[in-house]
Amino acid sequence: MxxxxxxxxxxxxxxxxxxxxxxxxxxxxxxxxxxxxxxxxxxxxxxxxxxxxxxxxxxxxxxxxxxxxxxxxxxxxxxxxxxxxxxxxxxxxxxxxxxxxxxxxxxxxxxxxxxxxxxxxxxxxxxxxxxxxxxxxxxxxxxxxxxxxxxGAYYKNGIKPVEALIARDFDRAAPHGTGHIKAAGNYAASLISSKMAKEKGCPVALFIDPATHTYIDEFGTSNFLAISKDGKYVTSQSDSILPSITNKSLMQVAADLGMAVERRKVRIEELADFAEVAACGTAVVLTPVSKIYDGDTVYSYEAESIGPVMKKLYDRMTGIQYGECEDIHNWMVEA
Ligand SMILES: Cc1ncc(COP(=O)(O)O)c(C=O)c1O
CATH class of the missing domain: 3.30.470.10 (Aminotransferase class 4, branched-chain amino acid transferase, N-terminal domain)
Structure with a gap:
């Protein structure tokens, strides 16, 4: 070919x-x-x-x-x-x-x-x-x-962080709606927020919980994950996010690496306290996020590349996928 x-x-x-x-x-x-x-x-x-x-x-x-x-x-x-x-x-x-x-x-x-x-x-x-x-x-x-x-490889020239905008005008899913499933309509509903984020120079929109607008839900096509300053893996728990298989796997990889893993509600203001933030999903595994804009508030993280903890998770995960690391959980299925 x-x-x-x-x-x-x-x-x-x-x-x-x-x-x-x-x-x-x-x-x-x-x-x-x-x-x-x-x-x-x-x-x-x-x-x-x-x-x-x-x-x-x-x-x-x-x-x-x-x-x-x-x-x-x-x-x-x-x-x-x-x-x-x-x-x-x-x-x-x-x-x-x-x-x-x-x-x-x-x-x-x-x-x-x-x-x-x-x-x-x-x-x-x-x-x-x-x-x-x-x-x-x-x-x-x-x-x-x-x-x-x-x-192709998403990052041809090294991993580049992206900036995100919190979607304040529209929700992608309703409380008790379809956010937890992969319904095509969810993506139609998220297009307007993605467009608004792009117009403000951010490639991705970050959605918040539709019921109270208090907690972090997820990005348009990926889950939210953060590394706390004391090295914990923190990811949002919500009824209106898609249960990401990448996130589930990364949580296991983090645990395998001896990290503490917290899956819990994450308040928006907590964004100020994290050392590293990333979006995770099948397409890219991990996309580091360098800045999150929320109106006049800007949260900033590791700017140049992927953060050190995310890099470890990324390398282990892609190592398993390409058969470079031992697949201890039998995740890979021969075609
Ligand atoms: C809304 C949303 N969240 C999270 C994910 C990541 O899920 P996975 O890791 O299974 O690809 C995706 C992509 O499938 C998605 O569309």
Whole structure:
């Protein structure tokens, strides 16, 4: 495969195939590989009007030993099902999901970036309601598609911190709403805050708890994590944030490194007390945050690069993903 592996970025590009399953009459069909991205859909399909759509984001890596391994696919399977349950969509069996992911990775193996390029094969499972309907009700039929896109090293020239803006005008999720699941609509709702943050020069928006606007929730597409001045791993606990698989894994890595881990409500004013702050998620693992703006208040952290504690977490985590560190928790699954 003749791709410019060093400059892939994080953008859609077609690959050989995607796998699809259709749900009708109470059961999922066998999976079938498609060599097209097109789909025929009724304009009355549920997803277009009533938004039954949930998705996932996960990655496969070319390891040091040349094998391709997927990072914690069982976690994505379970989260997909948790999202589906909340929107009254059908669940997809975890083992079948893992097999489907393996199938699509194997069929697209030539698109898995080489070891050492810093890239990976990003996998995007998406499930949506396809029945034609006019009244509001759950779809009777659904499609589950898993596609694969090669993506590049996010940091080509070393890890660059970003600045964030606290979203004060709009919330991304309602209290007791859908913030804890990966519903497509959450992202539509967050676009306006991301746009406002970008207009103020900040690549990311930081959302606060929608009920009281007192605590830190999460960034637009990643969880919030901080290192306290006494070296603790601190991350927000909230009913309206997505349970990040990266965060869950980093908490384990931090514990493995002997760090204390605190998952708790984090007051906005506490931002003044942290030594390091980062956003964490599948796309980048860890993005250090150098400044957080909240009206006239500015919170500042380690400016030049990633902070020393975050760097340790980042190296261990990416080391596991690329097969450079021992995978003591058996997170990596051979494709
Ligand atoms: C809102 C939101 N929070 C957090 C995350 C990070 O989750 P994960 O680590 O599972 O990618 C994502 C990305 O999937 C997200 O969209």
């Amino acid at each position: 003749d791709l410019d592996w060093a400059n892939l970025g994080f953008q859609f590009r077609p690959t050989k195939s995607n796998i699809r399953f259709h749900y009708a009459d109470g059961k999922w069909s066998e999976g079938k590989l498609y060599n097209t991205y097109d789909i025929t859909l009724s304009v009355a399909a549920n997803v277009l009007h009533y938004g039954q759509a949930v998705f996932e984001g996960m990655k496969a890596f070319r390891s040091k030993d040349g094998k391709v391994r997927i990072f914690r696919p069982d976690e994505n399977a379970r989260r997909l099902n948790s999202s589906a349950r909340h929107l009254l969509m059908p669940e997809f069996p975890v083992e079948r999901f893992i097999e489907a992911v393996k199938t699509v990775v194997r069929d697209n193996e030539e698109y898995v970036p080489p070891y050492g390029s810093g890239g990976s094969l990003y996998l995007r499972p998406v499930m949506f309601g396809t029945s034609s309907q006019i009244g509001v009700s759950p779809s009777l039929e659904y499609e589950l598609v898993i596609m694969a896109v090669p993506v």
